[in-house]
Amino acid sequence: MYTADPQYASNFVAGVDLAFMVILGISIFFLIALTIVMLVFIYKYRRDRHPEAIQNEGNNKLEVIWTAIPLVLVLVMFYFGWMGWKPMTNPPEEAMHVKAIARMWNFSFQYENGKITDTLYVPINEPVILDLVALDVLHSLYIPAFRVKEDMVPGQEKVMWFIPGTEGEFDLFCTEYCGLEHSYMFTGVKVMPRDEFDAWITDTTAAAPVVDTETSLADQGWEVLRRNGCNACHSVDGTKLIGPSYLGGWGTMRSVVTGREEREVVVDAEYVRRSIYEPNADVVEGFNKGLMLSYKDMCSEEEIVLIIEYLKALNE
C-alpha cells in the first residue's frame, strides 16, 4: 500500500518514494499551471471579448528559456530516480540467500537448508538475496510494499535483494505476462522476527511428506498437488485446462502422442510417474507439448504414491 508511513516496509521505500514525490510534484505543478494558463487565455481572448488577434511570430528568448528550464528539471528527476534505484543493484556480500523459482504459474522458495515453500518467509531487518530462477517463460517478481521488481528470465542468473523493515504479510505478484493463469500467479511475503523465523526454518516437519496416519493418504496427495502448483493446469472437476483433468483419469485408457506416434495407454502408476518426471514423453491427445516441465527435483517417489492415492480416491 502506498503510504508515507515512517516504518518502511523495506530499505528501498524511502528512496523510491522520494523520487515519486519529486517527479510527481514537478509534474503536477506543470499540469495545473499550464492548464490554468490555457483556460485563462481561452477565457480572456475569446472572440467576443477580443475580436482582433495581435500577431506575434515567436520569441527566441522564450524558446531558450522554456528549453532550459525543463532540461534542468528533467535532470533533477533523473537524479532522484537514479539515486532511488542505485542501492537495488548492490546486494551486500553477507546475506541470506533464498532461491525463488517461478514456473507457469506459481512461485516456490527454496531456503539454504533445502526447505521449500510457496510463500516467502523472511526475517526482519536482515538483508535477503533472492536468486531468481525461471523454468519456462518470463516471469517477474514484484513486491509492491517493498518497491522491488525484477524479471525472471529462463537461462539467466539474476538476483534481487532487500531488507524488510516491517513485520507482517505483503503481496507478491508475478508482473510479467506468462500465460493463462498469470493473474493467479501471486503469493505473499511473511516478515517475522529473527527468533520466530529461526524456529520456522528449522521446523522441517511441514516440508517433508511424513506419512502420518491422521490425515488420509488421498488428502496428503492433494496437499502435494497444491504445494507444487499443479492445480493451475489440471482441474479437479473435469474442466479442460492446460493439461488433462484429474477426474476420471485413473485406470482408464488414453490416446497419447509419443514422439510422432499415437498410441493407447492405461493410466497406471507407471504412467503417472512418467507424466510427472517426463511430461513431454506421452502427451494426451488434444493437449500441447512443451507446456509442462519435469518435476523430478520437486516431487519425490513417495509423493507420487500419495498423488496416485488421491487420483484413486477421485474415482470413488
Add this chain to the structure above:
Amino acid sequence: MTSNDSENKGYKSYLEEDGGRKGIFKWILSTDHKRIALLYLYSMMVWFTVGVVLGLLMKLELIAPGQTIMGPQSYNATFTVHGVIMIFLIVIPGLPAVFGNFMLPIQIGAKDVAFPRLNLLSWYIYVLGSILVILSLFGNGPPDTGWTFYAPYSFKTGTNMLPAALGAFVLGFSSILTGLNFIVTIHRMRAPGMTWFKMPLFTWTLYGTGWIQLLATPIIGITLLMVAGDRILGIGFFDPAKGGDPLLYQHLFWIYSHPAVYIMILPAMGVISEIIPTFSKKTIFGYKAIVLSTLAIAFVGYFVWGHHMFTSGMSGTALYTFSILTFLVAIPSAIKVFNWISTMHQGSISTDIPFLWAASFIFVFLIGGLTGLVVGALATDVHLHDTAFVVAHFHFIVFGGVGFAFFGAIHYWFPKIFGRMYDKSWAKTGWIIFFVGFVTLYGPMFYLGMIGMPRRYFDYLDEFHGPNIVSTLGALVMIAGLLIILTNLIKAARHGEKTTEMNPWGGTNLEWQIPTPPPLENFDEIPVIEKATYKYD
C-alpha cells in the same frame, strides 16, 4: 453525391469524379489520394469498432474480482487482439493514412502524391494485413501473447500467434510504403515557392513520421520473421533452451515499437498545430521551434527504447543511459506545448468544436506525457513497470493524444472532405461526455498502479476493487459520448447540410483555398506560394 451538382458549381469534385468505373470499383480502383484516404477511413472505422468493443469487454470483466463475463483465456486473447488492432491497425496508420493522404498533397500544392498507384497498393496491403490479424481469431484460438509477443512465451503458446505476427509484418509494409511515398512527395512535389520553412506543420510532422516509418518498421519486420523461424523451424534465436536470449527479442521489439509511439503522436501534434492558429486567428508561435522539435523527437526517439526494459535485467550502464535519454526526448514535446499555449495568447479564440478537441488534447497529453516522466525514472519505474499505471500512461497519451487529435482533425476537415456540415451542438455534447468519461476511465488506473495492481490481470485482489468500479463506469460514460460523436458524424456524412464554403474556419493553409469538396486534381493550376503559412494580416 448527385452528378448534376457539378453543373451548379462549375466543376466536378473528387466525390463525383469516379473515373468512369462502376459501383465499388469507383473507390477501390481509384488512385486519387483523397479517395484512398477515405478508403482507409472506412476500413479503420470497422477495426476501431472491434477494438473498442474488446476494450469495453475487458472493463466489464474487471468490474469485480473473480470471473464475471469471461474466463482467463478469453481475457488474455482479448487484450492481445485489442492491443494489436489498436496499435497496428488504428493508431500507427491512422492519422498519416487518412488525413495525411488527404491533406499532404493539397497542403504543399501538389496534384497527388508522388506514386499514386503505390499509394493504392499500400491500402491493399493494409487490408491484407488486417485480414491476417482477423484470421488469427480462428483455428487454435486467438493469440494470447499480448501485443508485445514476448519470447519465449510467444513460441510456446499453442494459440494462433503466427497469423497475428504475420499480420503485423504485412501491415509494416503498408506503413513503410506510405512513409516512402510521403517523403518523396515532400521532397519533389512542393509547389513553386513552397520552401521547407513555409510548409504547414502537419506536413512537417508527416515528414518526420515518414522517416520513422521507413527506418524503424523493418526492424520489427525482421524480428517477427525471426520469431516465425523459431516457431516453425525451431531455430532458437530467442529460445533460452537453445542459447537464444529473450532479452534480445525485447531490444529488437522496442527498437521499433518505441519509435512507433512517435509515429503515432507526431501527426497528432501536427493536427493540433493546425487547429490552434486557425481558431485563435493568429500565426503559430515559434514555427521554427516546432519544426525543430518535430525533427528532434523523430531522431532522439530512436535511442530510448530501453525504458521499456528497466526491470528486465539490462546492465546498469544501459539502464541509466536509457533513462537519461528518455528524459531528453521529453524536452521537444514540452517545447511544443509551450508554443501552442503561447499561440493562444492575445489571439481571438473561437471555441468551436475542433478547438475544444485541441484544447482537451493538450490537457490529456500533459497528463500522459508527464506520467511518462514518472515511468521514465529508474526508481519509480521499478515500482510501476507492468502495472496499471503504465496502462493508464499509454491510454492517456495514445488514445488521449492520438484519439483526441483524430477527432479534432475529423471535425476540422470534415466540411472540406465531405462538403457537408455536422451538427455542432451534438458534437459538443458528445465531446464533453467523452472527455469526462475518459478521465474517469483511465484516471483511477494511475492509482491502481501506484498501489501495485499488475497489468494483464484478468482477476485481482479485493483491495483493488473500488477504483476498478469507477473505471468501468467511466468506460460506459465514454462509450456513450463516443456513440453520440460517431452517430453525428456518420449522419452528417450522408445527409448533412451541404456546404461549398471554401474556408469555414478561416484557416490559412492551401486546403482552405481550393473549392469544397476539392476537385480531382486539387488545383487547376499549380499555385505559386509567396506568403509564409499561418500569416494573418
Add this chain to the structure above:
Amino acid sequence: MSATSAHINEHRDDTASKLGMWLFIFTELMLFGGLFITYSVYRYSHSGAFHLAAQELDVTMGTINTVILLISSMTLAMSTTAIQKKDKRTTLILIGITLVLALVFLVNKYFEWSAKIGHGIWPGSPLLEELGRGDTLFFGLYFFMTGLHAVHIIVGMVILIVVFVFVWKDKLTFDNFQLLENGGLYWHLVDLIWIFLFPLFYLIT
C-alpha cells in the same frame, strides 16, 4: 484507366523515382540491420563457439561467390553507361551476364547449403542440438541471413528480367532509363550486404 487518372501519371520525375528507390534501400538496410544486431550480440556472447563453427563453412566457396557478385555488380553498373551511349546491344549483353552470374551464385549457394544439410546441419537439427548453443545460433543465423539474402537475389533477378525485356522492347532508352538505374541500385544493395555477410560468416575462423 480513365483519361483523368492517366493525366496524373503523365509527368515523369526521374529523381523522384530514384529517391523512392533509395528510401526503399534504406529500409532494406535496416531490415538486415536487425539481423546484424542479432549477429553481433550473439557473436559477442558466444565468440569461441562462433569461431569454431565458422570452420565448417567453405572459404573457397564463399570467396568465389563474393567474386561473382562483385563482377555482376560491375557488369550491371556498366550497363547504365552502355544505355547512355545508346548501345542497346551491349546493354542487353551486360544485363544478361549479370543474370547468368546471379544464377551461378544461387547454384553455388544450393550446393553449399546441401553440403551443410548433408552433414546434418540445418535449423533445429538434432546434430546442432548436440553441438551446443553457440553452434545453434551461428548456423541459425547463417541459414537465416544467407537465406534472406538469397531471396533478395531472386527478387533482384526478377527485376532485372523485367528491365531486360523493357530495354529489348525499347521502353527503356538512353533518355529514359530510370528503371534500369533503380534495378541497378537494388542489385548493388544485394552486393553490399554480401560484402558484410562474407567476412562475418566465412572469415572468422
Add this chain to the structure above:
Amino acid sequence: MSDTSHHIVPYSTYGLILLLLLVLTGTSVAVTQIELTKWSTAVALLLAGTKSAFVLAIFMHLKFDQKIFRIMAVLIILLLASVIIITFLDYAFR
C-alpha cells in the same frame, strides 16, 4: 522533368573499381589466414567498410548524384551504427 544531368561514367572506371574490390577481397581472405586474433574482425570489417564505400560511391553513383542522397546515406548508416552501439551498452556491461 528530370533535373539531373546524367554523368556518363566510363567503362574503365567501373573496371578499375572492380579490380580494387577484388584486391580488397583477396586481402581480407589473406588477412584471416595470418593470426591477428582480436584485430582480425576489426580488419575484416574495415575492409568490408572500404569495399562498400566504393560500391556506394561509384556503382551506386552517389559520387555523381545530388548531395542529398549522400547526406541521407551517411545519416542512415550512422543511425544503424548508433543503434548497435546503444544495444551494446547493455551487452558489454552485463
